[in-house]
Amino acid sequence: xxxxxxxxxxxxxxxxRMYEARGYQKCIDGSLEAGIEKIxxxxxxxxxxxxxxxxxxxxxxxxxxxxxxxxxxxxxxFLVEKLNGPxxxxxxxxxxxxxQVRLPPPPH
Numbered sequence: 001x002x003x004x005x006x007x008x009x010x011x012x013x014x015x016x017r018m019y020e021a022r023g024y025q026k027c028i029d030g031s032l033e034a035g036i037e038k039i040x041x042x043x044x045x046x047x048x049x050x051x052x053x054x055x056x057x058x059x060x061x062x063x064x065x066x067x068x069x070x071x072x073x074x075x076x077x078f079l080v081e082k083l084n085g086p087x088x089x090x091x092x093x094x095x096x097x098x099x100q101v102r103l104p105p106p107p108h
Contacts, residue, residue: 003017003018003021003022005021006018006021010053011052012043012050012052012053012092012093015041015056016093016095019041022097023097023098024095025095025097026093026094026095028094029094030059030065030080032059032063035098036096036098037058037059037098037099038059038094038095038096039057039058039059039094039096040065040080040091040094041056041091042056042057042083042084042088043089043090044086044088044089054087055083055088057077057080057083059080060076061099064076064077065080
C-alpha cells in the first residue's frame with residue numbers, strides 16, 4: 001500500500017519518499033552490511049532527462065539480490081547490475097535500513 005502523504009507519482013523522488021516512509025534512507029552502494037537490508041532502485045531516462053523508476057531489487061542476507069520480474073517467480077542474482085539494460089535501465093540509487101525480522105509464511 002502506498003503511504004499516506006507521499007505523492008503517487010512515477011518519479012524517483014516519489015519512490016524515495018515511499019521507501020523513506022518505510023524506514024529506508026539513501027546510501028552510497030549495495031555492498032553487504034551485517035544487520036542491514038538494502039534495495040536498489042532502477043530507472044530509465046525519462047523525457048525530462050531525469051530517471052523514471054522501473055524496478056527495485058532487494059538484497060538478501062547472503063549478499064545476493066532478489067527481483068520479482070512481472071508475474072513470474074522471484075529470481076536471485078549475484079550482481080545487482082545483472083538487470084541493467086533497456087527494460088529496467090540501471091541502478092539509480094541504493095537505500096538501506098535495519099534488517100527486519102521476517103516471519104515464515106503460514107502453513108497451507
